[in-house]
Amino acid sequence: AEEFLRRSDKISAVAQLASGIAHEIRNPLAALKWSVQLIQADNADSKQQVELMISEIDRIDSIVSEFMLLSKPEKSHGLQLGQHEIKPILESVANLMRYQANRTRVNLELEVRAPLNPVTCDPNQLKQVFINLVKNAIEAMPDGGRLLISAVPGKDEQSVVIRVSDEGMGIPHELLPKVGEPFYTTKDKGTGLGLMVCHQIIESHHGRMSIDSELNVGTTIEVELPAVAQTAIGHEQSV
Numbered sequence: 663a664e665e666f667l668r669r670s671d672k673i674s675a676v677a678q679l680a681s682g683i684a685h686e687i688r689n690p691l692a693a694l695k696w697s698v699q700l701i702q703a704d705n706a707d708s709k710q711q712v713e714l715m716i717s718e719i720d721r722i723d724s725i726v727s728e729f730m731l732l733s734k735p736e737k738s739h740g741l742q743l744g745q746h747e748i749k750p751i752l753e754s755v756a757n758l759m760r761y762q763a764n765r766t767r768v769n770l771e772l773e774v775r776a777p778l779n780p781v782t783c784d785p786n787q788l789k790q791v792f793i794n795l796v797k798n799a800i801e802a803m804p805d806g807g808r809l810l811i812s813a814v815p816g817k818d819e820q821s822v823v824i825r826v827s828d829e830g831m832g833i834p835h836e837l838l839p840k841v842g843e844p845f846y847t848t849k850d851k852g853t854g855l856g857l858m859v860c861h862q863i864i865e866s867h868h869g870r871m872s873i874d875s876e877l878n879v880g881t882t883i884e885v886e887l888p889a890v891a892q893t894a895i896g897h898e899q900s901v
């Protein structure tokens with residue numbers, strides 16, 4: 663399994679990020695300007711140009727949205743940590759994403775092994791993480807397949823391990839280190855920001871994230887979050 667962004671230079675380079683954003687936004691802006699100029703010169707099918715413009719605007723919008731997520735935990739009241747059960751968080755993600763999954767005949771399943779200790783987390787931030795991971799899994803299976811979200815206790819029940827597995831195209835071994843780098847994407851409409859945002863959020867929860875993938879077999883993303891040991895009731899030894 664490849665540990666995400668182990669090399670500190672990958673994420674520490676704020677400057678690299680900033681120039682990346684500038685670059686990523688400049689491309690759709692240039693396309694927008696070109697379309698406007700064509701329309702201004704009365705030189706184009708304006709309906710078609712407007713459609714192109716909308717898709718470029720959508721692109722800028724999705725880049726900016728992902729960056730807003732990234733900056734959220736930094737705000738003073740951004741990260742709302744508390745003790746929460748992981749099960750309802752995963753259920754809500756599964757319910758949210760099931761429609762999108764079914765559209766491409768992806769069968770989304772959830773398996774939560776009880777009992778699990780609650781984790782210290784901001785549920786809304788965690789939902790964003792799992793929405794991103796489920797989205798990637800769906801996108802990896804354009805012809806359908808099985809998508810499993812599972813949660814099991816980690817070592818000594820001091821953590822909870824959540825896995826998002828798909829039967830998709832997988833990632834070539836030599837490209838694994840690239841995955842999670844800002845703007846690395848293999849998709850036409852991708853931003854290459856989803857996994858970086860996930861990693862950032864998991865780090866702010868003192869968790870860890872790793873990836874395991876086999877080409878043409880599938881991919882599993884594993885997230886481990888610290889859990890709060892329960893005392894007394896509910897955890898006695900059974901005899």
Ligand code: ADP
Nearest residue numbers: 798799802832847848852853854855856857881
């Ligand atoms: P995006 O989804 O916008 O491309 P991400 O950061 O979410 O950006 O993912 C980066 C890249 O990692 C993807 O473009 C894809 O190549 C690869 N990837 C991520 N998740 C998966 C997966 N479940 N299966 C195959 N490839 C994946």
Ligand code: MG
Nearest residue numbers: 797798856857
């Ligand atoms: Mg993605």
